[in-house]
Amino acid sequence: MQEDYDITNIRFGARNDDAGLDVALYVNNVFDIQGDVFLVGATATPTLKYTNLPRTIGVELTKSF
Secondary structure: OOOOOOOOOEEEEEEEOOOOEEEEEEEEOOOOOOOEEEEEOOOOOOOEEEEOOOOEEEEEEEEOO
16 A cells, blocks of 8 residues: 655746846755655565655756847
8 A cells, every 4th residue: 555645845046037047956855755656566476666756956057048
């Protein structure tokens, strides 16, 4: 049985319209929750379990032309 879980993501960004630049800092899965996304179980095979991605931290920079 799959149990309930919550994932928290945050994103902060800034834009400079004159330069056409956007910059953003993000954190996905802030609390590093490991939740079961998909479970497969059968009598003749071992249980197969897919989990969500771990905490991911990044910076995104975008330039408009």
